[in-house]
Amino acid sequence: MVSRLQEKFGISDPRLLAALNSVPRHLFVREHLRAQAYSLHALPIGEAQTISQPAVVARMSELLEVEADHSVLEIGTGSGYQTAVLAEIARRVYSLEIVPSLARSAIQRIRDLGYDNVKIQAFDGTVGWSEAAPFDRILVTAGAPGLPEPLLEQLATGGRLVIPEGDRHGQKLVVYDKGLKNTRRRVGETVTFVPLVGRHGWEKD
Numbered sequence: 001m002v003s004r005l006q007e008k009f010g011i012s013d014p015r016l017l018a019a020l021n022s023v024p025r026h027l028f029v030r031e032h033l034r035a036q037a038y039s040l041h042a043l044p045i046g047e048a049q050t051i052s053q054p055a056v057v058a059r060m061s062e063l064l065e066v067e068a069d070h071s072v073l074e075i076g077t078g079s080g081y082q083t084a085v086l087a088e089i090a091r092r093v094y095s096l097e098i099v100p101s102l103a104r105s106a107i108q109r110i111r112d113l114g115y116d117n118v119k120i121q122a123f124d125g126t127v128g129w130s131e132a133a134p135f136d137r138i139l140v141t142a143g144a145p146g147l148p149e150p151l152l153e154q155l156a157t158g159g160r161l162v163i164p165e166g167d168r169h170g171q172k173l174v175v176y177d178k179g180l181k182n183t184r185r186r187v188g189e190t191v192t193f194v195p196l197v198g199r200h201g202w203e204k205d
Helices: 002-009 014-022 031-036 054-064 081-089 100-112 149-154
Strands: 043-046 049-051 071-075 092-097 118-122 135-140 155-166 171-178 183-191
Touching: 002 014, 002 054, 014 054, 014 081, 031 043, 043 100, 054 081, 054 135, 054 155, 054 171, 054 183, 071 081, 071 149, 081 092, 081 100, 081 118, 092 100, 100 118, 135 149, 149 155
Parallel strands: 071 092, 071 135, 092 118, 135 155
Antiparallel strands: 043 049, 155 171, 171 183
């Protein structure tokens, strides 16, 4: 899988490639789908949610430019796969998941794999995690109608936030770089994520 990500998608960050190689992706998918765990497509994880394509996980992680001393906030834990990838390259990872059953499963999975630099809570990710802020990096793994203001507030000066923005059916990856006076916004490639549900996101269907 990792060699295909390098060849087909140009993923080149050596720390990220090592992380992708280390995290056992098959443990983050349903048992009957484990034979497909290392294919390059998204898979259902229950509760109408998915584990993202490896290429999307890699691309978003690379855009985030996580350093070893960074504190990272992830919005949308899902199965915990992206969380584990971030835990391999960051000092500390905080992750919020609005679906309690997914949060519980991810907590157990992360614990079983021995990641002691991760904290997961079942909570509305669109309001962030103010008690642990500021964050050097914030990654949103669900499609948002726009940037939730609390997340920008909780991003440290000099920090970066990556989020899919658009409608419920398709989004663009957007990178925010927060400066002392201004925040730079850059729009990237097209992606498709499940909706970001919450107070500052989409209403639940």
